[in-house]
Structures are given as structure tokens and as C-alpha cells.
Amino acid sequence: MIKLIGVYKEYPRSGLALKNVSFHLRKGEFAFLTGPSGAGKSTILRLIHMAERPTEGEVRVSGFSSAHLRRREVPRLRRRVGMVFQSFRLLRDRTAAENLAFALEVTGARQNEIKAKVQRLLAQVGLAAKAGAFPDELSGGEQQRVAMARALIHDPVVLLADEPMGNLDERAARGIFELTRDINSSGTAVLMATHDLDLVRHFPQYRVIELAEGAVVYDSGIGEDASEADGAS
Amino acid sequence: MARHSIREAIGALRRAPGLAILSAVSIGLSLFVLGTFGLVAYNVELTLQSVEQRVEVVAYLRDDISAAQLEALQNDIRSFAEVEAVTHVSKFEAMRNAMQQLEEFREVFSDLEVNPLPASIEVQLKPDYRAPESVARVAELIAFYPFVEDVRYGREWVDKIYQLRRLGGAVAVILGLAFAVVAILIIGTTVRMAVMARREEIIIMRLVGATDGFIRRPFLLEGLVTGLAGGLLAFLLTYGAFWLVDGSLIDLQWLPPGWAAGGALAGGLLGLLASGAALRRHLILQE
Ligand SMILES: Nc1ncnc2c1ncn2[C@@H]1O[C@H](COP(=O)(O)OP(=O)(O)O)[C@@H](O)[C@H]1O
Ligand SMILES: [Mg+2]
Numbered sequence: 001m002i003k004l005i006g007v008y009k010e011y012p013r014s015g016l017a018l019k020n021v022s023f024h025l026r027k028g029e030f031a032f033l034t035g036p037s038g039a040g041k042s043t044i045l046r047l048i049h050m051a052e053r054p055t056e057g058e059v060r061v062s063g064f065s066s067a068h069l070r071r072r073e074v075p076r077l078r079r080r081v082g083m084v085f086q087s088f089r090l091l092r093d094r095t096a097a098e099n100l101a102f103a104l105e106v107t108g109a110r111q112n113e114i115k116a117k118v119q120r121l122l123a124q125v126g127l128a129a130k131a132g133a134f135p136d137e138l139s140g141g142e143q144q145r146v147a148m149a150r151a152l153i154h155d156p157v158v159l160l161a162d163e164p165m166g167n168l169d170e171r172a173a174r175g176i177f178e179l180t181r182d183i184n185s186s187g188t189a190v191l192m193a194t195h196d197l198d199l200v201r202h203f204p205q206y207r208v209i210e211l212a213e214g215a216v217v218y219d220s221g222i223g224e225d226a227s228e229a230d231g232a233s
Numbered sequence: 234m235a236r237h238s239i240r241e242a243i244g245a246l247r248r249a250p251g252l253a254i255l256s257a258v259s260i261g262l263s264l265f266v267l268g269t270f271g272l273v274a275y276n277v278e279l280t281l282q283s284v285e286q287r288v289e290v291v292a293y294l295r296d297d298i299s300a301a302q303l304e305a306l307q308n309d310i311r312s313f314a315e316v317e318a319v320t321h322v323s324k325f326e327a328m329r330n331a332m333q334q335l336e337e338f339r340e341v342f343s344d345l346e347v348n349p350l351p352a353s354i355e356v357q358l359k360p361d362y363r364a365p366e367s368v369a370r371v372a373e374l375i376a377f378y379p380f381v382e383d384v385r386y387g388r389e390w391v392d393k394i395y396q397l398r399r400l401g402g403a404v405a406v407i408l409g410l411a412f413a414v415v416a417i418l419i420i421g422t423t424v425r426m427a428v429m430a431r432r433e434e435i436i437i438m439r440l441v442g443a444t445d446g447f448i449r450r451p452f453l454l455e456g457l458v459t460g461l462a463g464g465l466l467a468f469l470l471t472y473g474a475f476w477l478v479d480g481s482l483i484d485l486q487w488l489p490p491g492w493a494a495g496g497a498l499a500g501g502l503l504g505l506l507a508s509g510a511a512l513r514r515h516l517i518l519q520e
Contacts, residue, residue, distance in 0.1 A: 051439075071445070078442030089440070091433055102434075105237045106443040153441065 001027045001189065002048055002158060007057035009043055009214075017043045018054070019214045023221070025158070025191055030184045031221065032200045033193040035211035041193035044211075045160045048191070049083055050074055062157050079107065082151030082159045082188075086166035088143040090135040096122065096146045097131040103153050121149040125179060141172030148179060158189040165196070241451035242458065245427045252423040253459055259419050260463025260500050261470065263412030268471035268488075268496050270405030275492070276485050277398050284394070288363045290356040290372045290386045296324070298352070298380040306378055307354060315362035315371050320355045324348050351382065365392055417507040420459065424452055424511035435516070448516065453508050460504020464497030471496075 002025040009018040018040045025031055033041045046052045047059050050069060059066040064077045090099050100118045109117070122128050125145040135143050144164055151159055161180060165173035177199070184190045194200065200208055210218040246253045292310075294303070303321065311319045322330070327350040332339050356375065358368065368386050376384045428435065438448050472487075479485040 075442040075444045078440070083440060089437065091437060102437065103441040106438045106447055107441060108444075108447065111236070150441065 001025060001062055002191070003058075003060040004044070004047070005058045005060070007044075007047065007054045007059060009040075009047065009052070010055040017214050018047075021057075021211075021214070021216055023209055023216065023219055025189055027157070028184070028187050028189050029207060029221075030181070030190045031192070031207040031209055032203075033191055033209050033211065034195060034197065034200055035217075037195060038213075039211040040214040041195075041211060042162050043214075045083065045162050045191065045193055048158075048160060049081055050077055075107070079154035080157050082148075082154070082156035084144065084147045084151050084159070084161050084164050086163040088135070088140075088147040088167075090143055090146055090150075092135050095132050095134055096127060096138065096142075099135075099146055100150055100153060103150050107154070117153070121152060122146075124152070125149045139172065140168045141175050144168065144172075144176050145179065148176070148183070152183065152188070156188060158191060159183055161190065161192040163193055163195070165194070165199075237447075238450040238454050241431075242454040245430070245451065245455050246458070248430055249423065249426055252419070252426060253455070256416065256420045256423050256459045256504070257462040257466060259412060259416035260460055260503055261466030263409055263416050263503075264464055264467030264496050264500050265470040265474075266405055266412055267409040268467050268493075269474055270401060270409070271492055271496070272471060272475055272485065272488055273401055274398060275488055277394060277401075279486055281394060288358060288368055288386065290358070290368065290375060290384060292354045292356065292375045292378075292381045293351040293383045293385070294353060295380045295382050296351065302380055306380065309378070310354065310356055310375060313371060313374070315358050315367055316356055317359045318357040320357070322353045322355060324350055324352045327352065365395065413503065416463070416503065417510070420456060420504060420507035421511040421514075423459070424456070424508050425515045427452060427455065428512070428515045445516075449509075449512055452512055453505055456504040456506075456508025457501050458504070460507075461497065461501040463504065464500025467500060468493055468497055 004021050004023055007018055007021040008016065010016050021040070021044065033044060035041055043052070047054055047066070048061055050059070050061070050064070050066060053059075053066050061077060062080045064073065064080075069077065090096075091102065094102060097118050100121055101114050104114045104117060119128070119131070122131050125148050127142060127145050127149070130138060130142060133142075135146070138146070144167075148159075148164075159180070164180070165176050168176060180190055180192065200206075207221040208218065209216060209221070294306075298306075307319050307321060310316055325348070328342060328348050331350060332342050335342075356371065358371065362368070362371070372384045372386050375381055435448060471493075475485055475487055479487075
């Protein structure tokens, strides 16, 4: 479903950010992407989101390939791939509900569908009561919930989460992590970048892909038979 | 979808009304210059048409021409391909016309012993042959005849009108272009500021999968509206100039409706194109 094949990414000034990265994230799978700061985690997520293209190698996402993807097709890909960040990236001058409605409006949703869908999503992330609150009136955890709801707005096949608990206290972090697990258990694959090794160790049932200096140094999913794993959680 | 674009465009106009007004005014001035020229050119054209209708060649005759020679001369001229009609004006008729048209000199004319005015032949040209070159050619041919003392036609000022029109056109095009360049630069700045003001929104739009067309649309709409406002302003300015000059200095004819509407639409088009070009540069197209 998501496949990186021999991916290299070079930046003009900082040099090689990724070196020969290959892995296959299966449908509905949950995987951690770990490694120290600067290892290349965010770069991988941006490549999957096709915000950037690999210098060499290929990134395949749900039928799209970085090798032949045209500019015009990027928006369609983006609707298959939800993304959240450490800094929630909400529009400060809009309420929680308006932030979600905005994402629907700008992707051409019909006006009469928007309200119901926004309410359903807010309920799904446990924020039905805070629909009218502005980001500054919400806690960090609540803001990240809004961002998660926004990422789910087009029923993506995968949720990319770049250090989603990085800015949260422990209680809020746990809440967000549980929400990610809920999302995953309803069928959406999750690829979560984190440098929190304690968290990774706590959930040995999830796959771990570890990076160091742009290369995959450990992948707990390797060796698993693809056809077997495709049906799993 | 349209609702979003309209709301965003209105929001942008609200955020920076000064720049929007400046853009509209610069487009307005650019089109005003062209509109004024259009007005002048149109009226010159009308005048030329009516002048050309009256274009005639007058051949003044020597007093010693005989009736037979006059007859032969008239028949000759009448047979030219360019000539429509030939009218003979006798010395007596010339004097009578002069006394009618120049009342101040009536006394002087009546006191004269001999009639100093020459007889003449007025030659009317066919419509296709009223341009300066063919008028001059016919005049030259007639001048070769014996008994023709002098040939006159309105060449000098017909030529001058044509020349003035060309000069005016060149000046208007240069000024209009200068204003258009200024307008495009100002619109470029407006778009850049609008893009900056909406940077966050644009990032989120890309994130959730909005198309480039959708992201561009509010900016293009803003450019179009600004341009149309400029076109309307140009229309009002041009009409104002027409209203001031018409009747007081000279009699003018207002432009045909198609020209005026075309001018206003040109404003919209200018705004749209300038916004599109600016967007190409300022919207970071990756991400
Ligand atoms: N836009 C960029 N331009 C230049 N270098 C970059 C850019 N993004 C990331 N890098 C470099 O790529 C490497 C990996 O960065 P990143 O993927 O952000 O790591 P991580 O998310 O694991 O902390 C770093 O050395 C970083 O400096
Ligand atoms: Mg990172």
C-alpha cells in the first residue's frame, strides 16, 4: 500500500537525508518510525505525502507513484493520506468546527454535507462539546484532536503522524496515542514518527522501523510474509 | 466552491483596500488614456469621412477661355475614372457667391469696376478616390490643361489630420502601455501581499488536498474585480472628459457602445492576467 524502494533524498546544503530506504507499510498496519532527531523521519513522511520527491528510488502510495505522479494528481493523493504534526497547524482565526469545515470547503465538498460531517468527526475525536472553541481556547491535546479530525476528513487509507505527542504533557499524550490506536483499529494504517523510545517499547505488538543518519537500521516488520500481514490489524 | 472563492476574495479586498484601490486606479488611468485616444480617433474618423465627402478639386480658369474650350475641358475632366461630377462656376456666379458668403466685403465688391474673381470648374470625386493620394493625382492632371491657371484642393489639412491621428495614436499607445505596466506591477504587489496574508490557509489547503485551481481562484477573482472596477473608472473618466469638451470646445460624438464595453472588459482581462502572472511567481507551487 505504501512502498519505499531504494529511496535517496539529498538536500542542496545538508547533503543526504535518506540513504537507500526501503520498506512496505501494509494496509491497516500500525508502525513506529523512530530514530534520533535529524535521522530522516519527517523527510520520509513528506515523501509519502508527496510534498517532496525522492532524489533517487521510488515512493508508491495507494496506486500513485512518485516516478510518474503529475502535479494535477497530487491533491487526489493528499485526500488518501491524512497528516498531523507536532505543531497542530490549525487556523487560529477559526473555531474547531470551522477548521474542519474549511478543509471540506476547499476540497469542493457540498455545503449541505459539511455540517453533518464536521459534527461526526468532532464526536469521533471526543470534541463534540468544543465545536465553537478557537484553537487558543483549547488545550494542546484538544488542538491535536482537531488536527486528527481534519486529517481523517477524506477517510484516508493512512494517517501520517509526525511526533504528534511532541508538544503534549503525559496525560494528553496518552489520550492522543489512544485516539491513534482507535483510528487504526477502524482500518486506517498509521505511520507515527517519534523519538520516544519508551512509548515504542510499551507497545511491542506494533512494528518499528528505526532510522539512523538517513538509513534504516532496524525493521521489526522485515521477514513477515506480505500476504499474511495484509489481513492483520 | 464559488462561495468560498467569493468570500475569500471579499476578505482579501477588505484586508488591503488601499492596494486594491491603487490597482483599480492604475488600470483605470491606463485605460483612460486609451479611451481618450479612442474618443479622439473616433471623432477624427467621423470628421474625415464628412470632409472626404466634400473633398473637391477646384480648377481656376483663365478669363480668355472660349465657350467651346470650356465645354471640351469639362467633358475631358468628366471622363476621368475618379470623377463623379463637374460643375462650372462662372465669373458672375463666383462674385455672387462671394458677396453672399462675405457680407463684410459686399460694399467693396459692388464698387469694383471689373470682376476680379476667376471662373472655375469644381470637380467632385467618387467616394473611392477621396484619399489624399488620389486627390493629388487628379489635381496634377487637371493642372496640365491650358486655360487652367491654378488648381486648389484641401490637401494640406487633410494630410495634417491624418498625421495628427497617427501621432496621437503613438502617444496614446505609449502612455497607455506605461500605465498598464504600472498597473501590472501594482497588481503583482497586491497579489503578493494577499498570498502572504493567506499563507497559513494556503499551506492547510495543500495539506488537505485542495487543487491548485481552487487555491488560485480567489486571487484571480480579486484581480478580475479590481480590473473591472478599473475599467469602469476609465469609462467614467473618459465620459467626464467627453462631457467637459463636448459643446464647449468642439462638438464630439460619444463612442459606440461596443467600444466602451470592450474597454471595461479589457480592464477585467488586464486584472485577471496580471493576477495570474503574479500568482505563478508567488504561490510556491511545490509542497
Ligand atoms: N528542507 C530541508 N532542506 C535542507 N535540509 C533538510 C530539509 N529537511 C530536512 N533536512 C535535513 O535532513 C535531515 C533529516 O531531517 P528530518 O527528516 O527532519 O529528521 P527527523 O524528522 O528525523 O528529525 C536533517 O539533517 C535535516 O537537516
Ligand atoms: Mg522531524
